[in-house]
Amino acid sequence: MHELSIAESIVSIAGRQANGRRVTKVHVKVGHLRQVVPSALSFSFGLVAEGTPVEAAELDLEEIPATGWCRECEVESRLGNFPLLCKTCGDSNLEILTGEELMVEYLEMEE
Ligand SMILES: [Zn+2]
Known part of the structure; x- marks a missing residue:
């Protein structure tokens, strides 16, 4: 379950910050291509956060849609699931523009 390792990095980044x-809330941006299952990530987050300053925090996930630039027809398209193909010509010669994000955007903390 790769959500567990993602949860570990979120907790460690948030804990440091x-x-x-x-921490009361952790806002995280996750690209669609990371194939994160939100419920699995929330569950893992709860486990990993135990005993850390992030323990009571709510995990607020924002999914970033996947987009790619087709090198064949030079059109940007919204990407769905794997295999990633251009929506216009069906080619796989794509440059991924968004969808691979994984970052802690901001934290809300007790004063
Ligand atoms: Zn194309």
Whole structure:
């Protein structure tokens, strides 16, 4: 379950940023191509966060849609699931523009 390792990195990043304060909410941006199952990530987050400053925090996930630039027809398209193909010509010669994000956008903390 790769959500567990993602949860571990979120908790470690958030824990560092919190700098001793208690975190109430963690806002995370996840690209569609990361294939994260939100419920699995929330569950893993709860497990990993136990005993850390992030323990009581709510995980707020924002999914970033996947888009790619087709090198064949030079059109940008919204990508669905794997295999990733251009919506216009069906080619796989794509440059991925968005969808691979995984970042802690901001934290909300107790004063
Ligand atoms: Zn194309």
